[in-house]
Amino acid sequence: MEIIQHPSPNFSSRHGRVPIGTCNHITAGAFPGCLNWLCNPESQASAHYLITQMGVIYQLVADENAAWHAGIVNRPNWPLYDGTNPNRYLIGIENENLGGGQLTELQYQANLWLEKVLAQKWGYPINTDTLIGHYRIDSVNRPNCPGPNFPWQRLFADLTQQSVNIAVGGKVVQCIIVGDRSYAPIRVIAQILGFQYGWQPQPPAVIIGSTTVPVVIQGETGYAKVNELAAAIGRQVAWDGPSNTATIF
DSSP states (O other): OOEEEOOOSOEEOOTTOOOOOEEEEEOSBOTTHHHHHHTOGGGOOOOSEEEOTTOOEEEOSOTTSEESSSOOOBSOOOTTOOSSOGGGTOEEEEEOBSSTTOOOHHHHHHHHHHHHHHHHHHTOOOSTTTEEEGGGTBTTTOTTSSOTTOOHHHHHHHHHSOOOEEEETTEEEEOEEETTEEEEEHHHHHHHHTOOOEEETTTTEEEETTEEEEOEEETTEEEEEHHHHHHHTTOOEEEETTTTEEEEO
16 A cells, blocks of 8 residues: 655654554544645644545654654543653554544555554554554543544454455465455456456446456555455455465466
8 A cells, every 4th residue: 555755844853762552533624634734834733644535645754753643641541651742652643534533444444554554663562552542642632533433443353353365376465354355456466367457437346358346445556355356357266264365266
């Protein structure tokens, strides 16, 4: 998945600290206004990442620096708070949302992918103390950030389950999970197996021969259900539970 660089001047030093988790927020404003605000020096606010409702990820501040997203502490309910500025040891993720925290499916999948990448990069465990909402730091002024509908339960479940891979043409390709279904990156599978396809923009679908297969879009990548994609190209799928791997043959 692609991360688009869009630097904000609103950051400072971590003072030798490293990230120990993420703090999720909602923008309470629509894109691109929220992006412009987080990059405006007058706002005195920023985040490391902004995820739009279309599932596009922007990086505004380098992980190695402190973004200005959670520096005000008021009646915190976060056991890892150590009395210093949380911006120095958290990564801030803003999610485009006008209120409530209900993410789109594309936005959710982008958030899920980003959380996995950051946890692996910085080596912290995934639990309810390393993935938090802004309300855990400022329960007085930010009690609804990222909102009552933010999908915490689903996010933790998806982050802690095993990843699913596809073995195809002697290579292993990682799937994404949408709901309880595995989706394969169409372009990658097509390159490996050498089949041709076309796109249908609305509703999003890939056309293979006379078959139309619905897709979901993550960033610039289209994904289709593994079994539907395999059937469209005349292949079969075998599932290996212990290794969480689907083989297209």
